[in-house]
């Protein structure tokens with residue numbers, strides 16, 4: 017069974033966190049001479065002279081209403097990348113512990129592991145991009161602290177089977193991270209409602225994809241309140257700017273706009289898929305549960321370079337194992353997709 021205290025690194029478990037001025041006094045009104053801010057104002061027309069809410073309570077309130085979880089089950093990071101890095105730092109002893117990933121998958125897991133000097137164990141997806149959950153469980157050893165799954169997976173675009181993930185959550189007594197950056201585009205349900213069922217579950221969401229806010233750098237981790245407490249304890253005190261919090265709050269009030277984006281992107285995705293399937297050099301367009309298509313071609317890097325000369329930029333995945341000769345295409349606007357297809361029609 018998962019035991020949080022035994023899973024944490026000792027230095028993190030016993031860490032006494034920094035207490036900021038805004039932690040020690042939480043009122044909104046008064047003469048604030050506690051944080052060495054500039055009381056005169058900012059060197060801009062709008063005012064940014066006060067430190068932001070370190071625990072983003074207004075944002076969390078809106079997120080908990082939208083996603084149906086408790087505020088104390090939410091961590092807000094400076095992009096999902098911050099949450100991934102903090103998870104490594106909470107649970108993995110550098111040079112000793114390891115993490116299992118299931119490539120081909122998102123490259124940041126490996127980079128974050130390398131930054132933190134954590135060993136990686138790779139269990140490759142099957143040729144049809146499904147997960148071999150038994151192989152994942154067999155790969156676990158005494159120093160395996162975390163299994164990171166990505167569903168829908170980047171760059172393959174497919175969701176990982178719910179029963180496979182649940183088997184891992186049940187049988188593995190360490191942290192299981194499910195990166196759901198693309199969940200808005202998938203028919204599958206999020207694992208969020210299962211937080212109370214699995215104390216070792218961490219779900220990652222982001223504002224960078226469906227919400228259209230990649231520039232803000234806002235990622236979310238959902239987990240038990242005990243895990244969230246630890247993430248908050250080790251994050252930089254003011255990790256989310258006040259401006260980002262304000263804009264995220266505005267977006268959360270407009271979630272209908274996000275739903276409309278998703279609707280349009282799904283229509284465009286199917287449209288683009290059928291257009292690409294007509295091209296002679298396209299061998300296969302993989303089914304997608306995300307806002308991109310993985311496309312197997314006769315010569316990935318040659319097509320990639322041809323498109324660069326036409327100022328259309330795709331992601332070349334042709335050298336990635338299991339994705340040989342594949343290009344990853346983000347679904348764009350109708351105009352962008354038509355332009356891509358018409359340029360591809362002239363490829364020889």
Ligand SMILES: *Cc1c(COP(=O)(O)O)cnc(C)c1O
Pocket residue numbers: 094095096097098122166170195197221222223224225230233234235
């Ligand atoms: C795009 C993406 C993210 C988002 O990362 P941010 O740091 O929140 O922008 C997370 N995970 C995967 C798999 C992604 O493809």
